[in-house]
Amino acid sequence: MSVNQARKRRSPKGKPEAPLTRSARRRLREREHRLETILGAAGSLFAEEGYHRTGMERIADEAEVSVGTVYFYFKNKEDLLVQLLDRTGYELRSLLGDAFRHADGTLEGFRNAGKVFFEEFCPRNPEKIALIFRESAGQSAVVEAHRKRIFAKLIDDLKAALTSVEANLGAFRSDLAIDVMAASILGMFERLAYHYLIWQDRRGDLSAVGDDAVDFIAGGIRNLLQADPADEENLSHGRD
Amino acid sequence: MSVNQARKRRSPKGKPEAPLTRSARRRLREREHRLETILGAAGSLFAEEGYHRTGMERIADEAEVSVGTVYFYFKNKEDLLVQLLDRTGYELRSLLGDAFRHADGTLEGFRNAGKVFFEEFCPRNPEKIALIFRESAGQSAVVEAHRKRIFAKLIDDLKAALTSVEANLGAFRSDLAIDVMAASILGMFERLAYHYLIWQDRRGDLSAVGDDAVDFIAGGIRNLLQADPADEENLSHGRD
Amino acid sequence: MSVNQARKRRSPKGKPEAPLTRSARRRLREREHRLETILGAAGSLFAEEGYHRTGMERIADEAEVSVGTVYFYFKNKEDLLVQLLDRTGYELRSLLGDAFRHADGTLEGFRNAGKVFFEEFCPRNPEKIALIFRESAGQSAVVEAHRKRIFAKLIDDLKAALTSVEANLGAFRSDLAIDVMAASILGMFERLAYHYLIWQDRRGDLSAVGDDAVDFIAGGIRNLLQADPADEENLSHGRD
C-alpha cells in the first residue's frame, strides 16, 4: 500500500495498535529517510533546472531510486512540488515566528526577522528561495492554491506582529494599512532575496541588505501610525 | 521570409529606405495589426490559462489565424512570451518614468508612481500583472534573462529617483541602501498588486492600498537617510 | 486544428462557405483516406493482437503514419475502438435492414438475414466479428455504452421484424416474448459466428450453420405465437 494514499498503518482486524517492534521502527525510519532523499533531489533539481525541465526520471536518478519508488512516495510530480512548497512555507513561518516571539510590541521583532531571514535562511537555502519565489509560480491551480495559502499565512503572521506593535506605538491608520504593510514586507523580502541571491550572487551583502531593509520597514511602519497632521504632511509630501 | 528575419535586414547597410508604395504601406499596416492580435491572444491566454497550459494552436485559434502564421510572426512560443514581457516592462517603465519626471528631488515622484501603478495600470492590466509577476517566472533561461533585465531597469529607474531625492533630503546611508530601497519598492508593488488583484479581486481597494504603500515607502526612505544618531536609535532600535 | 475537435471547416470571418477548390477537395479526400487507413490498421491489430496488447505506436506504424497523426485524427485509443465499433454496428444494421426490407410479414426476412450474415458478412469480416463480439467487451464505460447502444439497436430492428411478422402469423404471446426472441437471435448469431469463425476456422460450414440457425429461429418464433392450448402443451411441455 502506497504511502501517499493516506491509508497508513491499517490494522485489518481492528487489532489494538501493537507497540512497534524494533524492525518496524527501523523500516519507518528508512521510509522517512527515503522520502527525504527524494524530496531533496526534487528540490535541488527544481531549483537548478526548473520545475518543468526536470523529469521524473531525473529525480529518481538523483535520489538513486527508481521512478516507481518516487510514485510510491508521492502522488505525482505536482505533489512533489507542493510538499516542497509547504515545507518551505512551514519552515519560514517557524523561523519568523521565533523571531517575533520575544519582541512583542517592539519593532525589534522585525529586526530579528530580517536578520534571521537574510543572514541565515537565505544563504543557507538559496534553492528554497528559488522554489518558493520562482518555481512554484504559475504552475497549476493546485500549486497556486498552496502558494496562496502560504503567503497568506506569512502575511497573517506579519499582521499579528504589527498589531501587537500598536500597543507600543499607537494605532495604525486603518486595518487596510496593516494588511498593506504585511504584504509589503513580504514583497520586500521576496524581491530582495531573489535579487541578491538568485540574480546576483551577493551572499556576502545579504547581511547589510537585511539591515537596510529592516530600517526601511521600521520607517515605513512608523509612518503609517495615525500620524498627527503636522508630521503627515512633512513625511509624506515632503514639503508644503 | 519571416518578419523576424526581415527585421534584421533593415539597418546593416544603412540604405536609404525606399519610399513605400500605397499597397506596401497597407501590407505593413495589416502585418502590424496581425502581430498585435496574436500577441494579444497570447497575452490573454498566458494570463488566464498559464504559459505552459496554453498551446500554440489555441493561441492561433484565438487570434483567428493558423499556427503557421503565428510562427511567421514569432520565432517560437518563448519569443511570444519574451516580447510580451518586454512590452510590459517597457510600458511599466514609461509609466513610472512619467510619474517621476516632474517631481525631481521630491518624494512626490513616488506618490505619483504608486498612484499611477495601483490606480491605473493594475486595474486596467491585470493580465499584464499576471504575466510579468507570475507567468514569466522560471520558464527558461532566455525568459529569465529578459525578466532580470526588466527588473534591473525598473530598479535603476527607482535608484535614479532616489538619488535625485538626495539633493533634497540629504545623503542616504550608503549606495547599497539605495539599491535595497529600489528593490524593496519593486517588491512591494509586485506583491501588493499580485495580492490585491490576482489572489483577491479587490480592485476597489487598490487606490487605498496605493496610498498606504506610498506612505510606507516615504517613511522607509526617510529612515535610510544618514540619520543623526538620536533619530536612528529611536526609530529603528526602538529602545535605548 | 485537429479533426477530432469537431470544429471542422471553421470560417473565421463568417464568410459564406466558398465552393471547394480542386485542391481543397483533394485534401479532403486524402484526409478521409488517411483516416480510413488508420482505422483499418487499428481494426486489424485489435482483432489480431487484442485491444490492450496493441500499442498506439504499433497502430501508427501499421498505418505508416506517426503517433501524432493518429492523435490528430482520433481523440485517443478508446476513440479508435469506439469508432470502429460504431461503424461495424452501422454496417451490420444496414445489412440486416436490407435483408428484412422486402420480406415483411414473412419469416423470409430472417432467412435473408441469416444468409447475409453467415455467408457474407462473417467470412468477409472475421476481424469485425472479433471486434464487436470480443475486443469491445468490458473495456471501459464509454465503450460499453456504445456496445450497449449498438446491441440495443440491433435488437430493436429484430423486434420490428418480429412485430411485422405478427400480421401474418398471429400475435405473439407477449411483448416480452418479442424482446426475448430478438435478444435470443442476436445471441445466436453472436455465439455461432464466434464459434465457427474465431474459435474454429470453419468458414466453409458457415453457410450450413446459417441454414440450421435460421430454421431453429423459425421454429422458435412459431412456438412463441399465442398458441392454441393443444399445440402449446405438445410443443413446449412435450407431454402430459
Next chain:
Amino acid sequence: MSVNQARKRRSPKGKPEAPLTRSARRRLREREHRLETILGAAGSLFAEEGYHRTGMERIADEAEVSVGTVYFYFKNKEDLLVQLLDRTGYELRSLLGDAFRHADGTLEGFRNAGKVFFEEFCPRNPEKIALIFRESAGQSAVVEAHRKRIFAKLIDDLKAALTSVEANLGAFRSDLAIDVMAASILGMFERLAYHYLIWQDRRGDLSAVGDDAVDFIAGGIRNLLQADPADEENLSHGRD
C-alpha cells in the same frame, strides 16, 4: 513454497499421504479459506471495475492480505482470472448437468436448465455472468483458451442432451444441426443474461424471460428434426 507448486508435488510418486496432524489440518483449512477470500475479492472487483482496471493491490486490500500473499496463492493476475473462470464454468456445468439428469429424452431437460439458469444462477451470481461473458473476453491467449474450453464443454453437454432427445423425437437433420443448436442455446443464454441482468437490471423479469427462451428453444429444436416435407416447407422456407 507456493501452493501452486505444492499442488504439483502431490501425485508423482503416489506416496501414501501421511496422516495430517491437527495443526496441519488447521493450516490447510486456513489456507483454503484465504484462497477463497482472495478469489472472492478478485471476482467482485473484476465484475465491478473490470479486469484491467483492477490492480493487484486493490485485490489484496479487499481480501485484507498483502500483495505478496496474493502471489503466494496465485501465479499471477491472469491465474486469478483463469481460476475464477474455470470455477464458474464448472459450476455452470454442474448446474445444467443436474437439470438435464433426470429428463433424458425429453425437452423437459431444457426447461429445467432454463429455469435453473435464469431463475437461480443469474440473479444470485450477476458477477459471475459479468465475468464469464464479459471480463474474460479477449484478455489473453491463455484466458481465451480456457474460455474456449469451457464453452466447448457446455456445448458438449448441450449436444449430449440433444442427442438423447433424438431417441424420443426422432433424428435431427444432421450432426452439424446438433452443433448449431447447442451453440445457439448457449448464445441465447449468454445474451439474454447479459441483456436483462447487466445492461438492464430486470432481475424480476428473468423468470419470464427464461420461460420464453425455453419455449423458443423447444420450437427451434423441433424444427430441426428431420422434418417431413410438408412441415418443412411451411415453417422454414415459407415458400414452395
Next chain:
DNA sequence: GATGAATGAGGCTTCATTCAT
C-alpha cells in the same frame, strides 16, 4: 504570405511482479 496536417521526441504515470525481511 498563409495554411494546417504531420511529426516524433519526450513527458508523466501505471502496475504486475519480485524479494529481502
Next chain:
DNA sequence: CATGAATGAAGCCTCATTCAT
C-alpha cells in the same frame, strides 16, 4: 507464511515545430 517497499518496462498522450501546398 506474510509483508509491502521497490522495480522499471511499457503505455498513452501532448505539443512545439516544420513544410509542402
